Amino acid sequence: MNMRCTTAILSILLGSIASTTQAQDTPSSEPAPAEEVIVQVKGGDLIHGKLIGENDDSVVVVSPVLGTITLPRDQVETVVKNTPDAAAIASAKAEAEKVAAAEAAKKAAEEAAKPKSPWKGMANIGFTYSDASSVTSSLNLGLNLERKTDLNTFLFEAKYFYSYDDGSVTDNDVFVNGDETYYFSKKSPWSLFGTLTYQWDAFELWEHRLSPYAGAGYAFVRDDDLTWTGRFGAGGTWEYDGSRNFDPQFLFQTTVNWTIDKTQSFQGSAKIAPKMTEFSNYILTIQANYQLRIGEDTPFSLNFSVLNIYDSLPGPDGNNNDLKVVVSLGYDF
Numbered sequence: 001m002n003m004r005c006t007t008a009i010l011s012i013l014l015g016s017i018a019s020t021t022q023a024q025d026t027p028s029s030e031p032a033p034a035e036e037v038i039v040q041v042k043g044g045d046l047i048h049g050k051l052i053g054e055n056d057d058s059v060v061v062v063s064p065v066l067g068t069i070t071l072p073r074d075q076v077e078t079v080v081k082n083t084p085d086a087a088a089i090a091s092a093k094a095e096a097e098k099v100a101a102a103e104a105a106k107k108a109a110e111e112a113a114k115p116k117s118p119w120k121g122m123a124n125i126g127f128t129y130s131d132a133s134s135v136t137s138s139l140n141l142g143l144n145l146e147r148k149t150d151l152n153t154f155l156f157e158a159k160y161f162y163s164y165d166d167g168s169v170t171d172n173d174v175f176v177n178g179d180e181t182y183y184f185s186k187k188s189p190w191s192l193f194g195t196l197t198y199q200w201d202a203f204e205l206w207e208h209r210l211s212p213y214a215g216a217g218y219a220f221v222r223d224d225d226l227t228w229t230g231r232f233g234a235g236g237t238w239e240y241d242g243s244r245n246f247d248p249q250f251l252f253q254t255t256v257n258w259t260i261d262k263t264q265s266f267q268g269s270a271k272i273a274p275k276m277t278e279f280s281n282y283i284l285t286i287q288a289n290y291q292l293r294i295g296e297d298t299p300f301s302l303n304f305s306v307l308n309i310y311d312s313l314p315g316p317d318g319n320n321n322d323l324k325v326v327v328s329l330g331y332d333f
Contacts, residue, residue, distance in 0.1 A: 036082035037061065042075050044097035048082060121145045124303050126328030134166035140326045142305075150186045155179040159307065161324055173201035173322075175307065181217065181229075189219040193231060197285075201322075205315050206239035211273065211283075213251040225259040237273065237283065247281070249273040263293040284310040291330065299332040 039047040039061055049063035059071045059079060126140035138161075145156040156178050163171035179195040193216070199209040215233020222229075231253040238246045253271035260266060267289045274282035289305040307324040314320055 037079055038082050039071065039079050040077040040094060041071060042077055044094040044101065046091065046094050047071075051079065054079065118147050118149050119145065120148075120332065122301075122330050122332050124328040124330035126326050136163070136165045138163040138171070140324075140328055142303075142326075142328065142330075151183050153181045159324075161326075169202075172203070173199065175199055183219075187222075189222055191217040191219065191229075193217050193233065199309075203319075205318050206241040208240040209237060211235065211237040211249075213249075213273070215251060227255075227257045229255050231255075231271075234276075235273075248276045249282075250276060262296045265291045267291075281313045283312070284308075286310075293332075301330040301332065303328045303330045 035051050037049065037051045039049070039059060041047065047061055047063055047066070047069065049061040049066075049069070052060040052062055052068070054060065055073075057073055059073060059076050060068065061071065062068050122142075122144045124140075124142040124144075127138070129137045140162075141160040143156075143158045145154075147154040157176070159175045161171050161173050161175075163169070176198040177195065179193065181191050181193045183191045192214075194214045195212070197209075197211040201207065201209075213233045213235030215231060217229050217231040220228045220230065231251065233251040233253075234249070235251060236246055236248040238244065251271060251273050253269065255269040256267070258266045268287065270284075270286045272282055272284045274280075286308045287306065289303055291301050291303050293301040303326075305324075305326045305328070307326075309322045311318070311320055311322075
């Protein structure tokens with residue numbers, strides 16, 4: 001009986017010693033509380049200290065330099081035991097991340113320091129074709145240029161319209177406009193302007209029409225993404241129809257430029273130019289364009305534009321209203 005008890009006790013002791021030895025020989029992959037650790041936070045910095053506790057929300061470390069620190073879990077990259085190998089790996093990784101961050105910051109600074117061109121432009125084309133009871137087609141071409149600085153803005157636009165219907169040309173005309181605005185200072189709402197419009201129309205009596213104006217403007221809103229301006233000036237319209245006629249005119253105009261977001265923008269203007277000696281004789285021009293970019297990082301866009309020119313006294317057999325509604329594909333450059 002005594003021999004059996006002694007054998008059982010020895011078996012238990014040997015099993016306990018073997019279990020303890022196996023536990024000591026098997027390394028733990030996770031640091032235990034109060035164990036020396038290396039915490040790498042986002043950005044590459046390393047914190048050495050004792051791990052007090054960690055959960056899904058935070059990691060608590062006692063640093064010999066910084067004291068007790070509670071780090072949000074989403075700011076922690078890794079938590080590893082502080083061994084010579086782990087320290088060397090963590091330091092190398094942190095240094096590599098710092099170098100990469102420094103290179104990225106340097107590249108971004110260099111890009112920001114590069115002088116940006118004040119010029120930008122857009123070319124667009126629209127085409128329609130129909131072959132039903134009659135064959136009809138239309139072609140619309142456009143070019144827009146803009147040069148913008150703190151003190152002045154130059155705008156240029158050229159449009160060509162051509163329409164064909166069942167063997168006959170029904171529309172063939174050109175519209176060109178150049179516009180320069182000078183502000184008195186970077187923040188001033190007041191400005192001076194000069195604008196020149198040229199039109200050629202194969203179906204109008206005058207055929208060629210040139211309209212220069214100059215005057216003063218006031219920006220009711222002048223922000224980076226929205227400008228709204230009113231203008232008053234004077235000039236006139238010269239028409240060539242075999243003879244040369246010039247009508248002195250006043251000019252009243254309002255313009256809106258609105259960058260809605262990264263993919264959408266709107267530009268619109270309305271101007272009326274009455275004859276100085278006869279206000280019932282006037283030319284009214286309304287323009288609007290809505291641009292929808294096809295993705296944030298692409299130069300292509302869809303453009304929906306309207307151009308309406310109304311002449312109150314067009315002359316014998318002339319047309320009062322000339323309306324163009326165009327859907328086109330644009331390319332920014």
